[in-house]
Amino acid sequence: xxxxxxxxxxxxxxxxxxxxxxxxxxxxxxxxxxxxxxxxxxxxxxxxxxxxxxxxxxxxxxxxxxxxxxxxxxxxxxxxxxxxxxxxxxxxxxxxxxxxxxxxxxxxxxxxxxxxxxxxxxxxxxxxxxxxxxxxxxxxxxxxxxxxxxxxxxxxxxxxxxxxxxxxxxxxxxxxxxxxxxxxxxxxxxxxxxxxxxxxxxxxxxxxxxxxxxxxxxxxxxxxxxxxxxxxxxxxxxxxxxxxxxxxxxxxxxxxxxxxxxxxxxxxxxxxxxxxxxxxxxxxxxxxxxxxxxxxxxxxxxxxxxxxxxxxxxxxxxxxxxxxxxxxxxxxxxxxxxxxxxxxxxxxxxxxxxxxxxxxxxxxxxxxxxxxxxxxxxxxxxxxxxxxxxxxxxxxxxxxxxxxxxxxxxxxxxxxxxxxxxxxxxxxxxxxxxxxxxxxxxxxxxxxxxxxxxxxxxxxxxxxxxxxxxxxxxxxxxxxxxxxxxxxxxxxxxxxxxxxxxxxxxxxxxxxxxxxxx
Amino acid sequence: xxxxxxxxxxxxxxxxxxxxxxxxxxxxxxxxxxxxxxxxxxxxxxxxxxxxxxxxxxxxxxxxxxxxxxxxxxxxxxxx
Numbered sequence: 169x170x171x172x173x174x175x176x177x178x179x180x181x182x183x184x185x186x187x188x189x190x191x192x193x194x195x196x197x198x199x200x201x202x203x204x205x206x207x208x209x210x211x212x213x214x215x216x217x218x219x220x221x222x223x224x225x226x227x228x229x230x231x232x233x234x235x236x237x238x239x240x241x242x243x244x245x246x247x248x249x250x251x252x253x254x255x256x257x258x259x260x261x262x263x264x265x266x267x268x269x270x271x272x273x274x275x276x277x278x279x280x281x282x283x284x285x286x287x288x289x290x291x292x293x294x295x296x297x298x299x300x301x302x303x304x305x306x307x308x309x310x311x312x313x314x315x316x317x318x319x320x321x322x323x324x325x326x327x328x329x330x331x332x333x334x335x336x337x338x339x340x341x342x343x344x345x346x347x348x349x350x351x352x353x354x355x356x357x358x359x360x361x362x363x364x365x366x367x368x369x370x371x372x373x374x375x376x377x378x379x380x381x382x383x384x385x386x387x388x389x390x391x392x393x394x395x396x397x398x399x400x401x402x403x404x405x406x407x408x409x410x411x412x413x414x415x416x417x418x419x420x421x422x423x424x425x426x427x428x429x430x431x432x433x434x435x436x437x438x439x440x441x442x443x444x445x446x447x448x449x450x451x452x453x454x455x456x457x458x459x460x461x462x463x464x465x466x467x468x469x470x471x472x473x474x475x476x477x478x479x480x481x482x483x484x485x486x487x488x489x490x491x492x493x494x495x496x497x498x499x500x501x502x503x504x505x506x507x508x509x510x511x512x513x514x515x516x517x518x519x520x521x522x523x524x525x526x527x528x529x530x531x532x533x534x535x536x537x538x539x540x541x542x543x544x545x546x547x548x549x550x551x552x553x554x555x556x557x558x559x560x561x562x563x564x565x566x567x568x569x570x571x572x573x574x575x576x577x578x579x580x581x582x583x584x585x586x587x588x589x590x591x592x593x594x595x596x597x598x599x600x601x602x603x604x605x606x607x608x609x610x611x612x613x614x615x616x617x618x619x620x621x622x623x624x625x626x627x628x629x630x631x632x633x634x635x636x637x638x639x640x641x642x643x644x645x646x647x648x649x650x651x652x653x654x655x656x657x658x659x660x661x662x663x664x665x666x667x668x669x670x671x672x673x674x675x676x677x678x679x680x681x682x683x684x685x686x
Numbered sequence: 687x688x689x690x691x692x693x694x695x696x697x698x699x700x701x702x703x704x705x706x707x708x709x710x711x712x713x714x715x716x717x718x719x720x721x722x723x724x725x726x727x728x729x730x731x732x733x734x735x736x737x738x739x740x741x742x743x744x745x746x747x748x749x750x751x752x753x754x755x756x757x758x759x760x761x762x763x764x765x766x
Contacts, residue, residue, distance in 0.1 A: 433715075470729060498726065499726050
């Protein structure tokens with residue numbers, strides 16, 4: 169059962185009815201049961217054992233922490249147990265989900281055996297649980313919060329299990345914090361606004377995912393399937409369209425997830441905040457996959473920077489190379505580790521190259537040359553608060569992201585091939601093939617002119633919604649302020665668009681989200 | 687230690703770490719209000735504060751403090 173399927177909609181409708189009809193005291197139990205039912209239909213059922221294992225590790229380790237602190241004092245030594253609990257969680261994830269990271273090395277040792285057969289066997293036996301990358305980070309965050317005494321350990325193991333297995337966030341996150349999700353256990357009154365806002369957001373998510381992302385996906389996969397044929401401007405189309413597909417796909421999924429959760433009166437953390445409006449790459453990452461970024465900052469970067477070794481390293485570099493260069497070196501080291509963690513979390517070389525190394529280099533160069541850029545813009549008396557300048561900066565940021573996303577999409581070797589090919593358009597004489605935009609060539613990619621018009625049309629709506637969001641917090645708040653007829657016209661039109669032009673139904677598998685695999 | 691004293695010393699720490707003598711902190715000051723106060727400088731500031739006031743700020747507080755006011759409260763609390 170994918171969250172874009174008809175059955176899922178039936179499932180949540182029944183779920184919401186039970187949730188508000190049954191006594192409020194057991195609302196959290198309803199959520200837990202719904203999560204189990206969802207898991208049964210959406211994943212390989214027995215893999216829920218992984219979720220249970222992670223929950224139990226967190227449950228016992230944090231309660232042990234609490235008892236020890238009560239018995240002795242607040243400074244009682246609880247770090248070893250915390251570390252063990254975290255390491256077990258990492259180990260489970262690494263063995264099951266990080267297979268691409270260790271199998272190539274392990275296969276070297278197994279050279280005498282049939283590597284492919286072993287690979288297939290591992291594949292068969294070690295099926296990952298749904299949302300492992302997401303809930304593992306979430307439960308690790310909980311353990312660390314308890315260690316830091318920012319959270320009080322949950323006494324009821326079933327309640328903690330709900331925190332791990334809460335079904336909306338199993339598909340692609342967000343990675344929630346325990347403190348934010350404690351509302352899971354509270355009583356929720358039926359409120360019309362939660363239902364209407366939730367439903368609207370689900371509808372909007374469907375539009376982005378099954379109307380826009382799926383259509384762009386057809387073009388991008390056609391282009392990726394035969395790179396030696398699709399060269400020149402085709403490469404540019406692939407490079408520039410993929411970020412948009414990824415955004416529509418991932419943020420569309422988040423809209424469905426957050427909308428579903430809102431139906432139950434539970435607000436999940438936002439994962440996107442108009443990333444393509446970002447002026448710099450640094451800002452981009454504060455607006456894209458936000459919960460992963462803040463998780464890594466709070467639980468990896470800060471403890472790392474505040475460790476004795478890092479502080480000593482910082483003092484050493486400042487003394488040796490001066491204040492500015494010293495700080496830059498610490499930045500470089502810290503950023504490197506932060507981005508490696510993000511790359512490894514994505515679980516493969518292409519992500520480490522596409523996400524981590526590329527961004528690390530870009531952010532470091534940006535840092536290094538920031539004073540020079542500032543001088544240039546001052547000298548040329550650029551109006552840095554003008555629309556044109558913002559547009560230029562956002563365009564540049566988009567392009568930088570598109571390069572990284574190319575690796576993410578097709579892997580390192582093919583990514584380099586494609587980027588080189590795109591550059592040839594600019595450097596090699598007679599290499600450009602602009603006529604593909606005007607003759608019927610594009611139609612060989614599996615889309616019609618109608619599809620292309622629809623892509624443009626929905627992209628414009630996405631842009632309008634983004635502008636409204638920037639100005640009003642949420643676009644739907646603006647819609648809510650409009651008159652009755654206009655309001656309903658908007659929602660009914662969206663509904664019709666999804667119904668007519670959505671890619672769904674038998675024979676069509678829209679169930680896979682790009683970010684579902686993590 | 688009074689609040690004014692804490693602010694006086696805190697301003698010095700911030701000016702020194704961020705190389706900006708114009709910094710003037712208030713209860714509501716947040717990272718966005720101060721040029722250069724990013725994730726990395728946040729930790730440099732915390733270390734600067736620890737050295738100035740002579741105690742360690744627990745990690746749990748480092749990640750949750752929202753503005754300078756909270757930082758001052760922590761310092762007053764720890765310095766008791």
